[in-house]
Amino acid sequence: MRYNSSIKSVAVGFPEKYYTNDMPPFSSIPNLPKNWWRNWGMEGRYMVDKEKGESCSQLAKKASLGAIKKAGILAHDIDLIIGTTCTITGWSDKENDRIFPGISEYLKTELQCKHSAMTIEVNQACISFLVALQMASDYIKTGKYKNVLICSAETFTQIADFSLPSSTLFGDGAAAVVVGRSEKEGKLVSSHYKSVPIYNDIATLQWKSPPDKPGKEFTRPYFTLGQDAPTQMQTFVPHNVPEVTFKALEKANATLEDIHHFVFHQPSKMLIRMWAMGIGIKKDKYTTTVEKYSCLSSASIPVTLYFALKDEKIKPNNKIVFAGAGIGWGFGAQVWNTENINY
Incomplete structure (x- = not known):
């Protein structure tokens, strides 16, 4: 039997503090090319504070809880978690140098999902979310899974070299969606x-x-x-x-x-x-x-x-x-x- 796959919900999670371009460390980046801000268009960004317990995994948990609640289901209903992050090193709220396991395993534990829930990590850089959506939709269409949680979380400011102009381009934040079966026309x-x-x-x-x-x-x-x-x-x-x-x-x-x-x-x-x-x-x-x-x-x-x-x-x-x-x-x-x- 074939099923339709539908995006049921979306939620976001951001750090507490916001930094504009005229605030340190962004105001003191050396050798910014002419028209740098105008061409790239960034006016500010949120940035995690490790001393306050903020991390990539903490933002991921916040967004995921929001998406699950808004989808009208429980964490126990999730069959598959797909995590995406380019940060890799430093995603953990406990260890700055942790690489594996990824945020999908972390979320399965923290959200107290059922033991049978599968976890997958996707790293195709900035289009990782699209790849994860494709995977979720394909799994649901075949009947393999019913509810899939996708969480994309990034803390690029933790891997930014603030002596280089490229450090100004990124912010920190997370978003999660629940993709599920649909009886209607919602589908990829x-x-x-x-x-x-x-x-x-x-x-x-x-x-x-x-x-x-x-x-x-x-x-x-x-x-x-x-x-x-x-x-x-x-x-x-x-x-x-x-x-x-x-x-x-x-x-x-x-x-x-x-x-x-x-x-x-x-x-x-x-x-x-x-x-x-x-x-x-x-x-x-x-x-x-x-x-x-x-x-x-x-x-x-x-x-x-x-x-x-x-x-x-x-x-x-x-x-x-x-x-x-x-x-x-x-x-x-x-x-x-x-x-x-x-x-």
Whole structure:
């Protein structure tokens, strides 16, 4: 028997403190290129405070509890948990250097899910949420699972080198969705993905010593954006997102006029604007969150979905598109028919 898969709910979780660009440490980043803030579009971001017990896993738990409650189910009803994070090192609320097990195992324990609940980690950088959605939908369609929790949590500020301009691009936050069976028309209609790994070295994690603690004994991973990365990204990222979007629309036998709203990954205002122009849509057809929250990597699409729903830009029985790019470089787009997504 085949089932429809529907996004039942979405919830978010953010740290307590908010930092604008004119607050330390962001106000003291050296050698920012001219028009840096204007091109990237970040005005501020939330940032975890380890001393207050804030962590990637704590944000993930907060968002997951919210999504489960809003879906009208219990943690015991969850059959599969899919966790996504690019942070990897430092996700744990107990150990700064913990890598495995991932946040899905942590959530299974903390939420007190049933023993039979399966856990999976996905790391396809910024499009990890899309990959997780595809997996959840496919599992539900085949009848393998009934309720799937996807949680995307990021604390990029914990792997930021504040001596480099790239440290200004990210914020901290989490979002979770529950995907479940549907008797109605809510479902993943079509999708399309591609990989272009030619530029896979322009944005990565690199192991090095922190600026204030030189020496091999302090070596740890830091996010690093190549010096020419912004220019290189403009040569291949802008046209690949529209390309996969049109492929997904073609598979769905849908036109731009059929789509009520677009939910993009949020890397920068400039790239989002280029995607919209390449697709041929105006500002009222998509939501941006990068200004207030900065780039949230794998959490940016579900966070943007949450605020699009909150602003009533997405309603029941709408047809929507998720699309984005992830360092590596992967590209993906999905067309969904929505039910009532509780938020």
